[in-house]
Amino acid sequence: MFYWFLKWIALGPLLRVVFRPQVEGDDHVPAEGPAILASNHLSYADWLFMPLTLPRRVTFVAKAEYFTTPGLKGWLQKQFFSGAGQVPIDRSGADAAAGAMMSARKVLDAGGLFGIYPEGTRSHDGRLYRGKTGVARLALETGVPVVPTAVVGTDVVAPPGKKFGTFTRPVVRFGKPLDFSRYEGMENDRYILRSITDEIMYEIMRLSGQEYVDKYAGVAKEESKKADAEARAESAAEQKKAS
Template sequence: MHLLVRWLLAPLARLLYRPIVQGGENVPRRGPVIIASNHRAAVDTAVIALTAGRPVSFLGKAEYFTGRGPKGRALASFLSALGYVPVDRANAKAGLAALAAAREVLDGGGAFAIYPEGTRSLDGRLHRGHTGVATLALDTGAVVVPAALVGTERVQPVGTRFPRIRRVSVRYGAPLDFSRYDGLAGSSMIRRAVTDEIMDAIAVLSQQEYVDRYHQRPAA
């Protein structure tokens, strides 16, 4: 499945959508890196995976990996090939489990993508970031590459089931190094300052209006 995604599906998607990539050289090709992006549509994950220039891991619902029969096994294999890491989000300690899964990827020298807003923006604005991204950066020493996805909301607007053929842009900013805060990961003020710096960088890249409050998750 990994070979199918890499050699067939990925090139086909690039041909169809022809993503415009700016600043791709800002994503380190080796070593731990966190890609912190705005979140406009369900296809955002695929766009980052196709344009980052290296394998990238993402969090995925654990139930996607536990389906039975050929269909369930095929879905689990496909998601694994895309870089998804299963996390039980229904668990009361889902947040800790998500951080642990991401930390494992980064400790292994991998790339991990995260949406600090926590959910898709339904109003087109960039909302306050949750501090999990700062916790990961401070705990692992990974650099953070801010990223902005532009136009993905036109590929799969809220409520649509299948993606449309629309051209999108991805902008990767200069890596942010927070080693100056070594040993201060336990400070909530430091975590907030780091998160706000990351969100400021994303805002500059995306040119979205920034709203200093958390975006509410849509009702299930």
């Protein structure tokens, strides 16, 4: 109930009036029953705008700390993230990845829509990076369809590293559901998992229009930081020599 208050009474109308997000292909999202919404990830604002375009609740997983912080601040934080359609990672698993999968399965087993970012982290430069195979494993283990999803413009509204950017109308595009039932029982075959993940990422690329990089986003981000640090050190050394 708090989710619908947050979405339609408080936050939803404000975002709609100010940003007027556009939606394409929302008829591809099932009106009922479970589905995985696999999206690109440009900004922390993605999880606000994408669910806003659908009448159904979309659930994501979030850090357990968002739900366990003590005190009034912790309670308010828990209410916000719960209301915004996020659930904590199940910590009964062996690690965070296993816990996220367990939380996702609970949502799908209950007939809900589960949102996931196969890249694993936000793109630091607007390009689309290699997807992690967890989305493929989840699809095979649950047998539910995957709806490729693309958000465009959220990195303008909320650029990486900044809280606010400039105004634009975000666009959310949903592609045709992908059925991977032909691979039933093959969730432990890493080649099949990679093939499925690459197919999903190709559809996301087609919908988003992003340049694709066959490298994990986290690796690319660290390489970029390292290159920037080296460039700054070189520039400082040159300035020192000149002085």
